[in-house]
Amino acid sequence: MQAELFVLRLSRNSGVLGLAGMPFTSQIFSTHTHSYAEVSGNYGILVVRPLLDLSKEDMYEICERSNQVWVEDPTNQSLLYARNRIRMSLRDSSSSAFKLELQAVISACRKTRIYIDYICGNLISKAVTVMDLGYAVIDLEILNESKIEDICLSKFIALVLKFISQRHRPIRGSTSKLLLDYTHTLPCKTSLTAAGCYLSPAPGSRGMKALVCSSVDCPLPSKMESSHLHFQAEQENCTSDEIVKIIADGKSYADSLIPDASDVHFLEGTSESVLTGARNLGMLSESTLSNILLLQKEEIQNFKSKSKVAADYKSEHGVKSVSTSRSEPLHPGQICCFMNRFFVTWKLSEEVTENATSEEANSDGVSEGQSRGCCRSCVFGHDMMVEVRNMSEPDWLYLANLSKSRTSENFQEQRHSLDSRVEQTEEKTNGCLDYARLSAQRALVSLKSIPLAARRGLPxxxxxxxxxxxxxxxxxxxxxxxxxxxxFKPKVPLGGGHSTFI
Structure with missing residues (x-):
């Protein structure tokens, strides 16, 4: 039974989704950003907790019967940790009736969460279109016609925003209310930035659809990890077929147990409504409710005291600022998971074969002789490392100026004027000049079909x-x-990965 987690989250003012407790199965995803291994799919690591509902006494008996040595963590007796304080209070004051009633409330919260997840899954399939260029379009008309509860709509919006931004912080409070109001307003006429995303009316939709793009102005996580060996080992040991089958079987079983709306009791979502509703439904007696509220009050006081100490420490020692830079170095052949959203890789072809040159030259409108003259120094000089960053306004202005260059001489002058630090010899660069000009012309045509806000998220x-x-x-x-x-392969999929409370 997850009684201590229920009380802990209750003291932190969690809603019904938090009070449902820890899921029996869930997925976690790698935080590493670089690799030299081929990335075919991202299934993460499936975490299964088969012993979650067993008590300590049950676990002790299992070890005893199987002749396993029981090891007690010495920190379990320390009152410095909130979970230990709650566990000891529950051990001293809870009766068998208390445990049964509390378990009934937790089970009802789980049922509510299963229902909300089901509604969100349906909304995602009906109202969300994900584009290959890293943004999404939400059909606000479908959302408003569905007339779903605010708690379902709030989680739906959070799932979409977390998917586009790949920032997996909780969205709650005033931000959640702001997003709810935004989706309820038809036609949509305004724009806003929230939870790492920029929302605006989708072009040509007359305010009936909302564009959701990653906001490049939001700060990055304070810690960005880069690792080669770990990522490779993860790919080599990945049993993706087994994971997919387990998840599919789990979803199939969970779908068969989705409750009817009339059997879901806590859709108001707040912790107060959960406790009040449980009492009105007869799940909680007055004595059990009083004990829960007493435990909640005690832990709230402990939490406030601890928060004050932490705030004083930060005030005294200062807090490190979070970087907003999104530039990442990338070597040839390396794969970078840029902003946890795009898998980017590059390399140079040392020699362009005659067939490849002819094919590419014909498709690009460049003569074979012009294409064959290219070399690494025309773009790199002596440096064989590039940086990956977000697109910005100067980039498409550069493309516009580049596309208007009529001759190699004009382009050479223009390129030097755009960046006076570039030193290149005309003999080595002439082969690429017309190619770059025509490539810029084609790119501008593609760029016109991409909403302005979405361009800034491109690598x-x-x-x-x-x-x-x-x-x-x-x-x-x-x-x-x-x-x-x-x-575009976001690390964490739309919907946040697999989890089940069944």
């Missing part, structure tokens, strides 16, 4: 001097020898 590659090399999402690259790809 671009620049060299060490900051000169634009490629925008793979719209097909621009400065040199035919440059092989670049950017695929």
């Amino acid at each position: 671009v590659l620049v060299n060490s001097q900051g000169l634009l090399l490629s925008i793979p999402s719209i097909g621009f690259k400065h040199c035919p020898c440059l092989m670049v790809s950017a695929t």
